[in-house]
Amino acid sequence: MDVKHYLDSTYLKTAEQANLSEEKNTEVVAAYIQEAIDHHFKLIMIRPDKVALAKEMVLNSKSQLTIGTVIDFPNGDGSLENKLKEANLAIQNGADDLDFVVDYKAFINEEFDKVKKQVLEGTELGLQHHKIVKWIIEVAALNDHQIIQLSVLIKNVIIANFKEADYEKVFVKSSTGFYKTPEGVPNGATLHTIKLMLENSFPLSVKAAGGVRTYQEAVEMINLGVKRIGTSAAKAIANGEDASNGY
DSSP, rough: OOGGEEEEEEEEOHHHHHTOOOOHHHHHHHHHHHHHHHHHSEEEEEEEGHHHHHHHHHHHHOOOOEEEEEEEETTTOSSSHHHHHHHHHHHHTTTTTTEOOOHHHHHHTTTTHHHEEEEEEEEHHHTTTEEEEEEEEGGGGGGGHHHHHHHHHHHHHHHHHGGGGGGGGGGEOOOOOOOOSSOOOOOOOOOHHHHHHHHHHSEEEEEEEESBBBBHHHHHEEEEEEEEEEEETTHHHHHTTOOSOOO
């Protein structure tokens, strides 16, 4: 199976997180963008402040690579106003996909109307500008029942407020990859959590992010029904290699 067109090659570390200078970290980002162009991946997923760089590189290379960025990352607990402001700037800079972190803490606290409002307005903004919108639910912070509930909540908001033709443009996404879990506990996509998401978010699509590090794992996710895979090891996965570390 050719998995390249499912892969969202991802680099989301800040300079501080990578223990690099801003200049060196920007060089790493540029290398990820160029690799994604060269290997014909589906998308490059980067921080909002690097979107303009990616857009410039994509245009100069006449590549079909699309550009994604994260909104209210990684905690998702910013105000709706700030979410929309950040998304608007990313759109202006050339982003094709907007991966919002849903306020999963508000959801856990049963502030359902707050969560519904941000899903509605964030999706509305993205679709008005012909963008793909993904909602990161952070599965490692949720139990199985909450994963089901939040997937259903997002699905219901979309079905109630948007046309059927829009459903394919909205995803439920598993993880940021930055959530801190106890030693050895997965903080990203697992087959179990992805099955729960697929069963309860349909007809929306699912993106498996965090923890997919081998070609075989990618194939398993695709065979389950996942439409996109976020990984910092896209090249290794595409080449059939294992990547033991990273997103």
